[in-house]
Amino acid sequence: MELGVTCSVGLFALASASEHSGACLEPLVQCGANGYPLGFGAKYCDKFLENKSDFSDRGQKWEEDVGQCLQDALVPFVNGSKQPDCQDLKEYAIGTHARCYVGTGFCSLGLWTN
Template sequence: MRWGWGLYGLLLIACGAHPQDDASRESALSSGASAASACDFYATSVEAEHPCGVDGYALGYGEKYCHRFMNQSALSERGIAWRDSTMRCLQGEFLEASRTTTSCTALTDAAFASHPVCYTQTDHSICALPMSDVWTILRTLDGSDAFSLRGARQIRSVIATCLQ
């Protein structure tokens, strides 16, 4: 556990070390989708075609965190822009993966592999968020997800990107 908190500390330092971009950011999904319809993607676009059940990535992880983040009221305007951009990226990557594989394990692996890239997009990177947003994001995660081996790998990848 201590090692996991060390990674989070590094992530917070790395994110706080970057200057914030003052450019105006979008604050809603480009499609104007509501939180519910934005999160329906996982059940209607993926799970319906590739059923992996409630323990699969689409329902057990993607949909769960989509709802949590879409209903998160503590994010700043910049945090909301990051959330929306990240969600579009994650869903696009997952949809692409679902076109080339039907294995639940392969879908999960592809989805998790896209997380660091989507979290650190050039225009909307977790690295440029205010520290308050980074804390809000971290508090939104379940400990079992954040402290898993897969979670630690993602954190390392995000830190490496933020430090570049």
């Protein structure tokens, strides 16, 4: 399921996710400014995008891929198949980071790559 990397609206703009088309995660879970969707997810996704030009070509591709992976991992919360509280969401989402980072090639980037 392609969702596209967009950060500044809620956690991620999950525009093509199931029947919640156009919905964002924050309005669905309502964790507030310090919850995972806004206080962590959107914050750091925006930081990655703001600094994208500082990444090498491979780093930019990785940034896109990891953002997509992290968003895809949250689709169950948008389509209603998971309905946790904010703490459950945070634990689940943080738990996807290592898999997404490693699975999209973080360890093979090197410090200075093109």
